Amino acid sequence: MSAWTTRLALVCVLLGSASSVAWGLGKAGSDQVGELYSIEPRNIMGSHELLLAVGALPKDAFETGLTLQASYAYHFSQLFAWEVVGGTYSFNLATDLSTELRNRFEVQPEREGILEAILHTNLVFKPLYGKIALLNSSMGLAEVFFVIGPAIGFFDDQSRPFGINAGVGLRFFLGRYFSLRLDIRDYAFLPNFAEVDNHFFVSFGLSLTFGFGDDDAEED
């Protein structure tokens, strides 16, 4: 599980480096006597967001989970949002490995509690937003955001460990109301506050936004 954490950290570092390169390029393009900006309205995101997503929660070599996730978020501004509540339910599936161990070696793995559901609330930070050219034929809008917040895990052995989760997400806007989201998160549960139980999570979903304010974004 720690390998996944390392990978997540690597993704964050890469994204950070990319943004600093972009910043540097921007500076290089500025004129000596001033700076040129294209100022565009950013009114594509409403205040409220509902998400429905499917995902994967690979647990260990013996179990994997297919998940269904739903969440509600409130967007304070273009930079910050609060994922007020989010819940994930995992449909756990045994891998072939446990069957093979039982059949060939007549052994059973030592059984630990299996994660069945997660409840979380997160602070969302959205520093990257921009346009992308799709196959040189059309233009799309995308956003990269980071989340961090507390979470509670629901295990099948009735334990309810508290933990934190952090991750990165990529959003492609499909229009004013809908967007596609790819989320990568790591849930670090702290059972008894003695050890860390990491769970890597990937989900892909559709989100609906509404509650658009007045369109006062016209820069003129």
Next chain:
Amino acid sequence: MNCTPARRPRLLPLCVVGLCVISTMLLSSTLASAQDNPKLFARAKDALTRKEYVKAADLCFKYLATTRKGAGKYESAQFFLANALEKLGLYHVAVEYYFHVANNRRSPELLPRAIRALEKIALTRPIDEALILRDLIGDTDFGSALPEDLNDFVFFWQGMSNLKRNLHEWSNERILRVNRHGYYYYQALYVASVRLLKPDKPKAKLAAIQAFASLFGPLDLASGLESLRRRGESDSKLAYSLKALLNADNEVSVSFGRLPKGWEVHLAMLGFARLNAETGVLVRRSRETDEEELGRPFSYQVQIGGIPIYRRSPRFERRQQLIKAVATRRKSVRRIRGQAMHALARLLYEQKRFAAAYDLLRKIPKNTERSSELLLERAWAKYKAGDPHRSMGLLFALDAPVYKHLFAPEKYVLRGLIYRYFCHFRAAKIAARRFRLHFAKTLRGIRAGKPLSRIKKIRAAALRRGDTLKLHLFYRALINERRELRSKYDTRWKKTGLYRHLRRLYARKRLQTRDALRTSLKQSAREVAQEMLHTEEQANLLEYEVGQAIFEGVSDTGSAKARKPPPKVPLSSSRVYYRFAGEYWTDELPRYKFNIEDRCVE
């Protein structure tokens, strides 16, 4: 032996008679075949129905070549040939055949179809305006053979033809027959508003204002006047102008002597403003297809530069009619709306209402007016309205590759003015020098007396102006279509002679258009060169002023007062700030802002 001499004279007449009979029979059979060939016509029609346009065109031409002109199906064959050629993208020759059908007017059932086809091509493509709009539509009396909407097309162009010949009253007589809805009405109102601005003799001016008042309608004029009165603006120039157009019973009755000074501009602005408001709502509503929705109430407010003049809510029985009339030619109505908005913005600029002009320029519907022109005009309006940062941003947008061929010498001067405003004297001088560098060859050419239409940049700019542009586009279309004809139909139409015939038509028209284009180009090139020299003068003046300012103390220039700096770029806001990184995105161009450092206080 004696018989021989006696027989000769008898045989000769017999032979002659025989020959005559045979030749008469041959001739009559030839004539019979030339009179009509129903089978050939049926095959041509059949091919057209099956959408085999190449074959249909070939068969139609074969029929026309072998049939007498008065034959029953002759005009139908011409019409089908035109139809097939239009479908194949050979618009000019299609227009020529539609012209024959409409000009001969022998088949009443084909006449409206030919006129409709011509109208459709005229609205969407470059067309031989002199042949179709002036000679055919403008000079022909079609009687009552046309439906209502086509009558509008005819009346409008007949009015325009008369106007070009300075027959103002005749022009009014025709234009006022146009129905008060649909594209041609808005086009007529636009022309009437422009006519007001044209300096002319009093008689022509009177005719122009009569046309304007009648087209605008007494009800709308009275509404405008009433609205102004209610707001206590009964002594404004617009109110006085409106009063001079109406009598006590609110009927159109022009009192020319009562018009206040500057009435032309105020009434023209009202005309453009109404076009903007009315067509705006109708274009939006015309997208609805539900009959019930079409009857739903709507209203529009006529505003001049953000100041409301009057509101109009069409009555129930008029709503559907208004919307449906716009729906049939939505694109053209949208285009005329763009033109009206542009004209109104220019008048507002002339009236020194820069912020209002800018606001209107920004709202002009996309692809109705040239974006480069709009950007430059917006830059001027912003500069005059006191926002040089935004103005400079728009000027930077004009450097984008998409505007590579733009002829806008003014942009260097305006850039220099803005740099000077912020005391960036070196940058201001560089802007003026860039102008000279960019147009060095052009200016040398003008001074050397080189024919203006041969100077590359002058020629390119002249080809984009008014009537020259129309002729240029038509000439280019002719060349492209001829190329298409040669590459695709060379062998397929060779046998019947259609290929050779069409080539001849294209060649003849190309020569005619080339001559007309040359004449028009000369005139436009002269205008462009004048503007060029005028801008050079401005650049010289700018350089001189900058040179002076460098050596003057800041306090002497009086510009040492602290100006409001541009707002700082926030970390996050409802607007996203894309810092320019050397790459132009077309959608960003109208949204550039250049935050210039103010050096005057230093």
